[in-house]
Structure formats: structure tokens, C-alpha cells
Amino acid sequence: MIRDWAEAARLEDARLTRAAQAGEVAALGVLLERHRAGMRAVALSILGPGADADDVMQDAALTALRRIGDVRDPQAVGAWLRMIVRNAGRTVLRRSALLQPVDELQLPSDDADPARWLEQNALRDWIWEALEELSPALRMPLVLRHFTAQVTSYEQIAKACGVPVGTVRSRLSQGRVKLAAALAATADAAHSDTEQRVRASRVEARETLDAAECGHFGKLVTERWSPDVALLRGRDRIADRDILVRGMHSDIEDGVRQRLVNAVAGRSLTIWEMDILNPADHPEHCPPSVAWLMSLDAAGRALQLRLFHPRPVQAIEVLPVM
Template structure:
């Protein structure tokens, strides 16, 4: 995840942001990036002549899935979509600690939608085992401080490609927003 965020994300790129998003110290981020780059270089060298999966196709499919997820939520079908497409054991994480499950995700999404908050996809990146959706959060004019201005959905996928772990990270904070108070 640190390698993907650092090099393929648009809003979660600093060592400090990555550390907060992943729930690890900055030194661990540096170490994981160094190790990840070494592994990536070795993997690229070992597979230079082999056919590769379609990375652009994965990102395109992930963007479509993000749009479908947001549309289902706005139509009141977020719980049904999660039940159909996500792992039944989906865990909402803060760092490496589980703080909730699919029910909490549904309640949080419904609460934000009832408050007039909408999400707009800005960027998506995906691989076989993870996906990152970067969203702008659009608050209602009646409650412009309800949510921070942006959120990154950091998702770990199971072997079937279903989300089974999710971290929500707010890379840009408004001065009135307390990062610890918003899931």
C-alpha cells in the first residue's frame, strides 16, 4: 500500500500522509518504500519478457465500480451492493485495528448522504490485491463543514477481488475538522 500511494495516488503521497493512512510510523513507510522498490525492480527485471495483466483495464474497471458504488449509495442501495460485491467479513480499519464492519460502513454512508454529502471520484488505481479510490467530498451548503474536503478509500482485496479491508483516509483537512472524529 505505501508504494501504491506514493507513486500512483494523487492525494496521499507524502510520507506523513502515507504513515497516517496506513497507521504506521514514518520510518516504517520509508522502510516499506525502500523494500517495495527493490522488490518491484526485481519483479520487473524477472518479467520483462512475459505478458502482463492489463493495468489500464483494472483501473478502468475500478473507476466503473467506484461510480456504481456511489450511485447505489445515492439510490439507497449501498447495503445491497456491499452484500453482493464485497466480502461478507469486510472490516473497516483505523491503522491495523478493526473499528467496524459492513454495517458501520452502511450507517456512515447513509448518515453522510442524509446530511447532503456527495462523493465525486477523482482518481482510481487498482491491482489484483488492492484498490484506491480518491474522492472529493461535496458538503451541502447548509452544512459546509460536515466532512473534510477529500477522502481516499484504501481497499485490500481478497482472492476473489472483493473488498475485505477498508481504510478511509482524509488527506486534506479543513481547519474545523478533527480527523479523529470522522470515520
């Protein structure tokens, strides 16, 4: 009898997994409920009761949503879900052991390239459609946490958004709840092509860098960005378009270059993650990387820009330059 029950459970898991892979949000929700107790037991065994275990459970649900298409053995989806929790829990322990913020959240896969999440996951368009339903205050932390490569720790998100770490935790928790509701509400809606949008954003990023090197950054900003574009630090406006352009020109004249390493693109939010290449005679001119966090207006033009350095050079005061 027990063997028959176990076999029936595996078959039901397989049915639900295939349905979730086909885009049925209800099926994924049922899967998570079926295995919630086992997943939570893993989180508690690694982290004990508390906020970290709760965060790991919430992160695991979003990871499952992004990566459900990767499940090769639908009957073993329970073990796959517990593995996600186990890996995320161990990441938290490693971060605690180092007593410093982690630069990157390691995913439960050898493939940790956020662009591949978007390009390979059949649910990517649906996820982004749901993200667009959230308020900007909730959308930005979720996108940084789950879709960027270097701005993923609570401390980094807090600095990028100009809010306390506790507010980041609160917004992530609220955002996940609202995202789940938005996913259900948009399951049958028409979804825009995220892969095409990401490709276009990569092209735009490279064209922007090329224009800067050729001395045409100001012209490009005038043509493509909102006339009211503002440079922010956290939540504070610190510069307008003219200062932004002068800052870019100054860096180019000093021999600083940038190289695109990752693009995240929604209808209302675009993120370009760049490596910074400093001149040989001044290797500490700028921090080694920068993320352009751009909020877009209704026409898709950059309206607000935050420049965040995930790994600032300690001896340098971070100035509002590119």
C-alpha cells in the same frame, strides 16, 4: 577522439533507450547505471548528502521506469534523467521551506495525472504485475507514493498505514529494491491489462456512489464486497460492514456527496480518490477529500477498507464515515 567517444556514447544511449521503451528491463538498468554518477551529482548539488538525496535517486529510478516512453530524443536521455532528479530535488526543497508536509509530489512533467501514467505508459501492465509480487506491507506505500494524486508525502502515507514515518521510509526503500527484482522476474510473463482494470474500477466506483445516493449501498456491499469486510484506521479494525453502511447512509441523509477524481487498480489493491461535496448549509461537515484504500481478497472483493482524508478539517474529528 573525444568527439568520436561522445558520439558513440550518444548512439549507445539511443540504442538502450529504444530497447527500454520496448520493455527490456536490462536496458533500463544499464541506462541508469551509465548516468548514475551524473544523476547523483545533481541530487547532491541541490540537497547535499543524506537521506533526502538517496530518496530522490530512488524515486527518479521509478519515474524513469514509468515515463521512459516519453523520451523523444533517445540520444539526450542523460539530460532527461538529470532533469527528473533536479525537479524532484527542488520539490523536496520547497517542502522543507514550507515546513509542512506536501500534499502532492510534483512530477517532472506538466501532466501529473496518475491515471495517465497507467493509460499512456506502455510498461504499465508490467509494473503492476511486478507490484503484485510484493507483500501488502511494501505494496501499499509504493502505490500511494507513486500512483495516487493526494496521498504521496511520507507523513500522509504513515497516517494512512498506521505506522511511523521512519517505517514508511524503510518500506519504500525495501519496496523499490524488491520491485526492481520483481520487474526482472516478470519481464517475460503474461501481464494483465491494467488500463481495462482501471476503467472497470472507475465504473465500479461510480456505481457504488450511485447506489449510496439511491439508498442501496448496503445491497451493493453485500453483493460485491467480502462478507468479512472491515473498516480500518491505520492497522486497527474499527468497524464492520453494518457500521460502514450506516455511516454512508448517515452522510447521504445529511446531504454529503462524493465525486470520483482518480482510480488506481491492481489485482489485490484498489484506491479511489474522491472529492467530498458538503451541503451548502454545513460546508465543514466533512473534510474536502477522501481516499478509499481497499485491500482485495482472492476473488477481487473489498476485504479491508481504510478511509483517509488527505486534507482534514482541523475543527472536525475525523469519524469512520464515508
